[in-house]
Amino acid sequence: xxxxxxxxxxxxGLELQVGRFPIGETIVCRSRAVAAPKGDPDGFTxxxxxxxxAGWRRRGKYLVAKLERDGAPAGELxxxxxxxxxxxxxxxEERPPxxxxxxxxxxxxxxxxFVDVRSFGELWFxxxxxxxxxxxxxxxxxxxxxxxxxxxxNYLRQRLKGSSRPIKNALLDQALVAGVGNIYxxxxxxxxxxxxxxxxxxxxxARLEKLRAALVKVLELSIGAxxxxxxxxxxxxxxxxxxxxxxxxxxxxxxPCRQCGTILRRDTLxxxxxxxxxxxxx
DNA sequence: CAGCTACCCTGGCCGC
DNA sequence: TGCGGCCAGGGTAGCT
Numbered sequence: 289x290x291x292x293x294x295x296x297x298x299x300x301g302l303e304l305q306v307g308r309f310p311i312g313e314t315i316v317c318r319s320r321a322v323a324a325p326k327g328d329p330d331g332f333t334x335x336x337x338x339x340x341x342a343g344w345r346r347r348g349k350y351l352v353a354k355l356e357r358d359g360a361p362a363g364e365l366x367x368x369x370x371x372x373x374x375x376x377x378x379x380x381e382e383r384p385p386x387x388x389x390x391x392x393x394x395x396x397x398x399x400x401x402f403v404d405v406r407s408f409g410e411l412w413f414x415x416x417x418x419x420x421x422x423x424x425x426x427x428x429x430x431x432x433x434x435x436x437x438x439x440x441x442n443y444l445r446q447r448l449k450g451s452s453r454p455i456k457n458a459l460l461d462q463a464l465v466a467g468v469g470n471i472y473x474x475x476x477x478x479x480x481x482x483x484x485x486x487x488x489x490x491x492x493x494a495r496l497e498k499l500r501a502a503l504v505k506v507l508e509l510s511i512g513a514x515x516x517x518x519x520x521x522x523x524x525x526x527x528x529x530x531x532x533x534x535x536x537x538x539x540x541x542x543x544p545c546r547q548c549g550t551i552l553r554r555d556t557l558x559x560x561x562x563x564x565x566x567x568x569x570x
Numbered sequence: 571c572a573g574c575t576a577c578c579c580t581g582g583c584c585g586c
Numbered sequence: 587t588g589c590g591g592c593c594a595g596g597g598t599a600g601c602t
Contacts, residue, residue, distance in 0.1 A: 289595060320578095349596075370596055371579085388580090406579045408596070426597070453573065462597080470595070559575070560595070 290369045292349060292434065292467030293510035298375060299346045301524035302353075305377055306400060309341040313394045321390035321402065323410040324366075324423045335413045336393070341365065341400075348430045348466030352420065366412035366424040367402070373409030376401040377524040430466040434503055439465055441497035448488035448496070455491055455499075456484035457558035468503065471538045472510070474563050476503040478536045483569045484562040485555070537563040 314336045316322055316329035325331040339355040339362050355362040378399045386403060391411060393400040414423045421427040432438035447464055458464050459473040477484050479502035482495060536546055541554025541563050550567040
């Protein structure tokens, strides 16, 4: 399940390995993968024909590529990997598409392939002149990036004041902070010593600052490791990250805490599994 | 309007 | 060996 560090790892791969990519042909293998223009894979391929992918940015778990035609702006391409989406960077004809191939971008010598087992991933074409968030509407609901100045203890205190929902649920809310998913929510709560069930509004400013710092630290660690080993995440070369070896609690329910030996718990919160240490987290 | 739940999808795993 | 049932989970629609 790609979260911010995994998406950032993919973004860097697209920048460094793929670089500028001239799209000749686009083949949509499953039309549901194209979120815009919705239900119109032919319109999607027609819009992209002759465009060049010219630089990628990340916002939360969204990736957005600049498109250029003959050196001039030609709109944007948005991508969300969701659960199992991945890009593969191949020589042309290197290997035939697997059954989970959703979209294929072909240049003269290479192929950038979007593969997605569970088919939750989506791609958007944003026409030139149309505001990006008008097409990729999820962008409008995103809170601040975890590394930004806007994401601080004061902000969290204000936003969570009076809220009864568990702090774990709040962390997963992309409107509160962008890019956090189940792995890093559980890991940061452990590092900050906060139980996932704690009502958001009752977490003190001091503990919110601990949580902010823990979240930034765990995200930075994982980006440095090239993403997590968990899940189906793969970078452009097909290798996965290296963060999983350091996981404190994620998916470790029933196992002993690496810090104190207490048996870790697993509870369902907000429809998601939460892993935590009843001794280290209060 | 905050905060739930169902849903989308498919491979993997568990129990019988 | 085979099959049913459940689980994983990001984001959104739609409900309370």
